[in-house]
Amino acid sequence: MYELRQLTRRYRQGPSVIAAVDGIDLQIQDGEFLVIEGRSGSGKTTLLQLLGGLDRPTNGHLFFDGQDLSSMPDRRLTDLRLRAFGFIFQQFNLIPTLSAMENVQAALAPAGVRGEAMRERAMELLEEVGLKDRASHLPSQLSGGEQQRVAIARALANHPRVILADEPTGNLDSKTGEEIIALLRNLSHQHGQSVILVTHDQAVAATAPRALSMRDGRLFENPPTDALPGLAAR
Amino acid sequence: MFFLTYIRRELTRRRGRTILTALGLGTGIGLVIAITALASGLNRAQAQILNPLAGIGTDLMVTRTVNLSAAGQPQSNRRGTSLADVQALQAEAQSASQNALLDLSKLGKPGDHFVHDFFLPATQLTFPAEEAQQIRILPHVAQVANGLTLVANHQEGTVPEIVAEFHTQQQTIDISPPTPAEQVAINACVQKLMPSPSPGQTPGRGEFTQPLPPGFIACLPPRFRQLVIQAQVLRQTIAPPQTDIATQTYTVAGLDVTQPGIGLITPAQLTSGRFLTTPSAQPEAIVANAYAQRINVKLGSTLTINGTSFQVVGLARPPLGGQSADVYLALEELQQLSNRSDRANVMLVRADSAVNVDQVAHAIEAAFAGAQVTTAKDLAKQVSGSLVDASNLAGRLGLVLALVVLASSFLIASLLTLSSVGKRVRELGTLRAIGWRKGAVVRQVLGESLVQGIIGAIAGIGLGFAVTLAIVAFAPPLHATAASLAGPSAGFGGFGLGNFGAAAAPVTQDVRLQGVIDGSIVALAVALAVAGGLTAGGAGAMRAARLRPADALRELG
Numbered sequence: 116m117y118e119l120r121q122l123t124r125r126y127r128q129g130p131s132v133i134a135a136v137d138g139i140d141l142q143i144q145d146g147e148f149l150v151i152e153g154r155s156g157s158g159k160t161t162l163l164q165l166l167g168g169l170d171r172p173t174n175g176h177l178f179f180d181g182q183d184l185s186s187m188p189d190r191r192l193t194d195l196r197l198r199a200f201g202f203i204f205q206q207f208n209l210i211p212t213l214s215a216m217e218n219v220q221a222a223l224a225p226a227g228v229r230g231e232a233m234r235e236r237a238m239e240l241l242e243e244v245g246l247k248d249r250a251s252h253l254p255s256q257l258s259g260g261e262q263q264r265v266a267i268a269r270a271l272a273n274h275p276r277v278i279l280a281d282e283p284t285g286n287l288d289s290k291t292g293e294e295i296i297a298l299l300r301n302l303s304h305q306h307g308q309s310v311i312l313v314t315h316d317q318a319v320a321a322t323a324p325r326a327l328s329m330r331d332g333r334l335f336e337n338p339p340t341d342a343l344p345g346l347a348a349r
Numbered sequence: 350m351f352f353l354t355y356i357r358r359e360l361t362r363r364r365g366r367t368i369l370t371a372l373g374l375g376t377g378i379g380l381v382i383a384i385t386a387l388a389s390g391l392n393r394a395q396a397q398i399l400n401p402l403a404g405i406g407t408d409l410m411v412t413r414t415v416n417l418s419a420a421g422q423p424q425s426n427r428r429g430t431s432l433a434d435v436q437a438l439q440a441e442a443q444s445a446s447q448n449a450l451l452d453l454s455k456l457g458k459p460g461d462h463f464v465h466d467f468f469l470p471a472t473q474l475t476f477p478a479e480e481a482q483q484i485r486i487l488p489h490v491a492q493v494a495n496g497l498t499l500v501a502n503h504q505e506g507t508v509p510e511i512v513a514e515f516h517t518q519q520q521t522i523d524i525s526p527p528t529p530a531e532q533v534a535i536n537a538c539v540q541k542l543m544p545s546p547s548p549g550q551t552p553g554r555g556e557f558t559q560p561l562p563p564g565f566i567a568c569l570p571p572r573f574r575q576l577v578i579q580a581q582v583l584r585q586t587i588a589p590p591q592t593d594i595a596t597q598t599y600t601v602a603g604l605d606v607t608q609p610g611i612g613l614i615t616p617a618q619l620t621s622g623r624f625l626t627t628p629s630a631q632p633e634a635i636v637a638n639a640y641a642q643r644i645n646v647k648l649g650s651t652l653t654i655n656g657t658s659f660q661v662v663g664l665a666r667p668p669l670g671g672q673s674a675d676v677y678l679a680l681e682e683l684q685q686l687s688n689r690s691d692r693a694n695v696m697l698v699r700a701d702s703a704v705n706v707d708q709v710a711h712a713i714e715a716a717f718a719g720a721q722v723t724t725a726k727d728l729a730k731q732v733s734g735s736l737v738d739a740s741n742l743a744g745r746l747g748l749v750l751a752l753v754v755l756a757s758s759f760l761i762a763s764l765l766t767l768s769s770v771g772k773r774v775r776e777l778g779t780l781r782a783i784g785w786r787k788g789a790v791v792r793q794v795l796g797e798s799l800v801q802g803i804i805g806a807i808a809g810i811g812l813g814f815a816v817t818l819a820i821v822a823f824a825p826p827l828h829a830t831a832a833s834l835a836g837p838s839a840g841f842g843g844f845g846l847g848n849f850g851a852a853a854a855p856v857t858q859d860v861r862l863q864g865v866i867d868g869s870i871v872a873l874a875v876a877l878a879v880a881g882g883l884t885a886g887g888a889g890a891m892r893a894a895r896l897r898p899a900d901a902l903r904e905l906g
Contacts, residue, residue, distance in 0.1 A: 210779070213355065
């Protein structure tokens with residue numbers, strides 16, 4: 116699905132230039148559940164934004180289904196984000212003035228889903244993340260875990276090929292975080308979606324079928340950890 | 350539409366910001382409405398007052414005017430009134446007064462009480478009333494009416510004793526006896542005349558025994574036949590007559606009652622009562638409000654002018670700047686009272702269309718020698734006072750003020766929107782991340798501002814109405830002043846007619862400030878609000894459009 120060739124993203128920071136992503140070669144298959152672990156500043160968020168078409172590389176190539184995102188026009192990138200990618204953020208990034216239901220609809224509306232179909236689909240998605248009875252609540256009336264579930268429902272709205280999750284458990288307690296990870300894994304299993312999740316939490320990485328670590332803009336293959344066999348077995 | 354739901358949620362759930370932005374726009378728009386409404390009200394008031402001719406159904410006023418300097422010296426006016434015109438006016442003035450004004454004894458016996466109104470021309474020459482017919486047939490002339498505007502001098506008092514007696518001395522004139530030569534000549538002459546002596550009669554010596562024959566006078570030398578007294582001048586001082594005459598000056602105008610729609614006043618200027626009717630059993634008069642107050646006359650009162658009783662049937666507010674008068678009578682009655690049968694001194698002309706007014710004015714000037722044609726435009730220039738000041742103020746300062754207020758309110762709304770977009774960077778970035786196009790985000794920001802603008806318009810219209818009503822309620826009345834055309838010339842003293850006291854006062858009208866809020870002003874407000882909303886939204890949208898989604902998400906730290 117993804118093929119990265121010498122993917123590089125440099126930033127100018129004052130007088131010096133920093134390579135946040137530094138010549139990465141990587142292949143990601145359909146339906147994969149990939150965790151990239153790294154400390155803050157390792158470049159993992161930049162890599163995720165490149166994968167999601169939110170940012171463009173300064174060097175190298177990034178192929179998604181054979182199309183090079185690095186040279187794709189903005190409009191087509193926007194279309195890909197709408198239909199092929201689903202984003203989940205550390206801060207949930209829900210629209211504060213919209214209810215849970217409406218936040219999900221915010222992803223359906225640009226895809227041309229209208230009226231009753233839109234409401235039905237949004238409700239179906241909320242049901243899938245277990246928030247059917249919280250549909251009309253505002254984000255401020257929901258707990259962190261609930262908010263992240265709404266964000267997951269929003270990310271899944273248009274049947275994306277891949278879910279890109281940036282520290283989805285960073286703002287949650289560990290129990291809730293585990294539930295969110297489990298939910299993501301279940302959904303990806305059910306719908307055949309790939310999940311690429313970046314985290315600083317080694318415990319999360321330990322549960323993943325495939326985990327990579329990122330240090331100073333470079334990726335390293337880690338041997339799968341058996342630290343948490345209970346979770347991995349699920 | 351999700352887009353509308355989102356706008357509604359944003360505006361209702363961020364109520365404080367919405368109200369603040371809308372109020373910012375609303376204040377600006379409200380003030381613009383108030384200023385526009387007042388300016389429009391002032392313009393309307395001005396149009397009414399500055400176009401007195403329209404009020405009396407007239408486009409043009411035709412007069413023949415003589416300008417006189419303060420010293421009474423005839424001056425050539427801009428239309429070049431000839432000396433003949435001046436003399437004609439002078440003659441008219443004198444003939445008007447000769448009957449009584451210069452010889453008070455004609456008013457009655459000395460000691461009698463008298464009341465008399467003298468009619469003097471103002472500075473306008475009269476002309477035969479039938480000249481109106483010549484104007485009527487000019488192209489584009491729809492209607493012509495005659496008017497007669499005179500200055501009346503109302504005098505009341507006692508007829509003075511003004512008979513003078515001259516006493517002369519008795520004179521005796523001695524004539525010297527005939528000289529011997531004259532004696533001889535006389536005798537010889539008489540002898541010839543005597544018939545032959547009859548028989549028996551002896552002629553006496555040197556004596557006339559018979560009666561003198563007829564014709565003997567011719568025999569006398571000339572100095573016995575005629576006494577010539579040389580011409581001489583008698584000079585004696587006569588005391589001026591003692592009088593208690595009170596003088597009051599007012600203006601009086603004659604109306605063509607058969608054409609009530611056009612005249613020096615029309616039924617439109619009545620404030621109470623009714624217009625003159627024709628034919629009327631009793632002579633009727635309309636009195637200007639201000640004059641009625643001055644001489645204490647009410648509807649139904651009787652006004653006596655030189656023995657004729659006029660019933661006051663109407664009170665009116667004469668148009669400003671036109672040929673306003675204090676008393677209005679039927680034209681025929683005024684002509685009769687003032688000995689000006691079939692004469693008029695002003696013609697009121699209506700053109701068939703406003704666009705033809707200038708053309709008609711030129712045609713009349715060409716056809717009617719010495720005519721001075723006054724159009725509404727000319728009259729407007731004569732009006733001054735606080736109305737004109739306020740109107741100028743509203744027109745100039747008001748416009749500047751409105752623009753400044755509007756610009757500031759747009760600026761405030763734009764800054765508020767920019768700050769709101771700044772606070773929503775993550776939100777807008779998230780929308781871009783989940784697949785919203787740049788245009789959709791821009792539309793969202795613009796849409797919100799637009800709705801705020803419309804709320805601002807509603808608030809602004811309400812505020813505008815309130816401010817306008819408040820100003821109308823508490824503002825002092827405005828004045829418009831114009832010199833009365835019919836006023837007597839100060840220069841009449843030069844004609845030896847004496848000073849008739851104060852000239853007719855300039856005409857002043859009070860105008861209540863009015864605010865006119867109509868559909869076009871409301872439309873303007875809505876347009877401004879939309880413009881304000883779009884300006885503010887545009888500023889925010891530009892910022893939103895420049896957002897790169899990655900940067901937007903990075904900002905959350």
